[in-house]
Amino acid sequence: MSDLPLDLELLIIKTLKVQALVEESKIPNDCKLILTNPTSLGLEELLIYSQKIGGQSESLLAYMLGLIILRVSKDAPLNQKQGLQYFETFKYFIDKWPEYQENTIKTYFPALIKELLATDNLNFPFWAQKISVLQLPEPLAENAKKFLRHQCLFLTYMLLEKLQNTSDTQTILEFLDFFIGINNINLDITTAFNMSISCILENLITDYDLRDYKKYLGEKVKDSFNELKNLVEKIKTLNGLNDENIKKIRVIEKEIYTPRTIYVYNYERKKKCYFQDEELKIGIIDWNQMQTDPNAVYNYNTESFNVNVTRIWFPNGLVMIRKSYTEIMANIDFRSVENEIRILTFLSNRAQDYNCYLKFFGAAKDYGKFHLYMEEGGKALMQVLTEYKNNNVGIELSLLETWIITLLQCFAELALNRIYHCDINPNNILINQNNTIKVVGFGFAQCLTNSESFIVKNTSQITKDYMAPELLANLDVYLPNNHIKLGKSDVFSLGLTFFQIITLSDITGYNTLEKNAELHLIIDNLVEYPQWIRNLLHAMLYPTGEKRPGFNKCLAYVHEQKKNLETSIL
Structure with a gap:
């Protein structure tokens, strides 16, 4: 080693060229220039000659690679990708011929500095990775x-x-790709790194209005958390995050993975009537x-009754549905049926x-039977949704908005009169030929006079897939009277019905606490729908009743959002 020149150019002329001359016969005639004036050749010429000569011998290969590295060292900086490519040539050379390492590094090192000075943030991590593993003296x-x-x-x-x-x-x-590329290299930039991440996190918190400043100023904010979630997950892969940044990440995650409530400016609670x-x-009938009709529309059994629904009609064209208990x-207690009659009477007097609301035409009791007569409302919403799904089409946005607002208005008015449905689902919502809605299925409804709470019992016939989590978790448990808010539970059931109208999907299990986070992630991805609809779903499907808005607040929110011109309804 001590007999070798300490400069790559001298090494090539005095050592590698001498060795290559021994193999001169293997060099094509049109490539002889590499022996007469090699250091004057450009990089492209050297590459052409190298391809023609090939690796016919160790001495010729060493000579050609040495010439290429020398030219790269003189021409640095090269285009970004070229510089990185020829670094591999340099690395191969010093690994294959370690006896030439000192000479080569001495010449190539200034070229490395030039390459680093010229590189951008996209390519710097690649250079840093390569240089960090280089065994330099x-x-x-x-x-x-x-x-x-x-x-x-x-x-x-x-x-x-x-x-x-x-x-x-x-x-x-x-920025994040830059830090990910250098994250495992010990460059002692912890302070600058954490300052940068802190700046990124603050920008994200501001852009997505996670502190609600922009909302109160009326400024536009980003309305989907999908990109934010991806960015946060990417930041979490970085090593060396300080406590401040970890706390900021937790603040962001708390907001984006927790269902957000809706805000209504100047919202005033309406007084409820008993x-x-x-x-x-x-009229006269x-x-x-x-x-x-001799064929029943449908029938089912409860713990106390056989319920049979048939269609009846009159010569004047009046068509009714008869629901028979x-x-x-x-000696069965008919008080639940009498309660349903009271509610149907109240609604019928307001039906338009x-x-x-359906028109109710009265009831008749006869020998262990109770017959309830009401107008025919149309097909069950579940049947309509199935038809849409089978035809592979979704509900039109304008119709969706109309249904959402109409149903909110209906249940908001019921709640103001302390009437709670307790079994809201697509089978208890009817759609007629004009796409207008009628609500049925008040067999489990409650009309309360002194409390909005009730005791969870006798729920075996209620549709469990749409039941609020707080009810589902206590199906067989006797709870004290002021435990569960009926109105808030109905809000969840209607919210899940809205979700099914939008997605046309099976909602089984989404009313459990275990799947609530997944439910809200799906809502976040409904980006083709207006933000007010997604916000409304998030609020209505909040996992716990105490933080879920009531129907009137939901309706007030929709009225307020009308000003954003996302809907022309109302």
């Missing part, structure tokens, strides 16, 4: 480390300046002319073509 090793750190800090501050001018997702991703019995307001055993 001292003092070059220490100098290389210091220079890497200096250049890394320079690029970091350049990115920070760019981030201050624009905090779009692409810029943040560029339910009052009313007399049924109906000649019941003697009633004709009955037949006691399963003698444009609202959700």
Whole structure:
């Protein structure tokens, strides 16, 4: 080694060329220039000659690679990708011929510095990775480390300046990819690294209005957390995050993975009325002319009754549905049916073509049976949704908005009169030919006079898939009277119904606490729908009743959002 020149150019002329001349016969005639004036050849010429000569012998290969490395060292910096490619040539050379390592590094090291000075943040991590594993002699090793750190800090501050001018997702991703590329290299930039991450996190908190400043100022905020979630997950892969940044990440995660409540400016709670019995307001009906369809529309059994629903009609064109309760055993308590009649009477007195209430025509009790007569409302919403799904089409946005608002208006008015449905689901919502809605299925409804709470019992016939989590968790448990808010539980059931109208999907299990987070992630991904609809779903499907808004607050929120021109309804 001590007999070798300490300069790559001299090494090539005095050693490698001499060895190559021994193999001169293997060099094509049009490539002889590499022996007469090799250091004058450009990089492209050397590559052409190298391809023609090939690796016919060790001495020719060493000579050609030495010439290429020398030219690269003189021409540095090259285009970014070229510089990285020829670094591999350099590395191969010193690994294959370690006896030439000192000579080669001495010449190539200044080229490395030039490449680093010219590189950008996209390519710097690649250079840093390669140089960090390079076995350099001292003092070059220490100098290389210091220079890497200096250049890394320079690029970091350049990115920070760019981030201050624009905090779009692409810029943040560029910054994060830079740090991910150098994260496992010991460059001693912990302070600058954490300062940068802190800046990124603050920008994200501001852009997504996680402290709700922009909302109160009326400024526009980003309305989907999907990109934010991806960015946070990427940040969490980085090593060396300090406590401050870890706390900020937790703040962000708490907001984006916890369902958010809806805000209504200047919202005033409406005073609720105690339910009052009313007399049924109906016209004259000649019941003697009633004709009955022999086939039932449907029937089912409860613990106390066989329930049979049939279609009846009159010569004047009036069509009704008769819902018949037949006691399963003698002396059954009919108070639940009488309660349903009270509610149907109240709703019928307010029934109009444009609202959700059915006309009720009265009831008759006869030998262990109770017959309830009401107007025919149309097909069950579940049947309509199935038809849409089978045809592979979704509900039109304008119709969806109309249904959402109409149902909110219906249940908000019921709640103000302390009437709670307790079994809201697509089978208890009817759609007629004009796509207007009527609500049925008040067999489990409650009309309360002194409390909004009730005791969870006798729920075996209630549709469990739409039941609020707080009810589902206590199906067979006797709870004290002020435990569960019926109105808040109904809100969840209607919210899950809205979710099914939008997604046309199976909702089984989504009313459990275990799957609530998954439910809200799906809602976040419904980006083709207006933000107010997604916000409404998040609020209505909050996992716990105490933080879930009531129907009137939901309706007030929709009225307020109308100003954003996302819906022309109302």
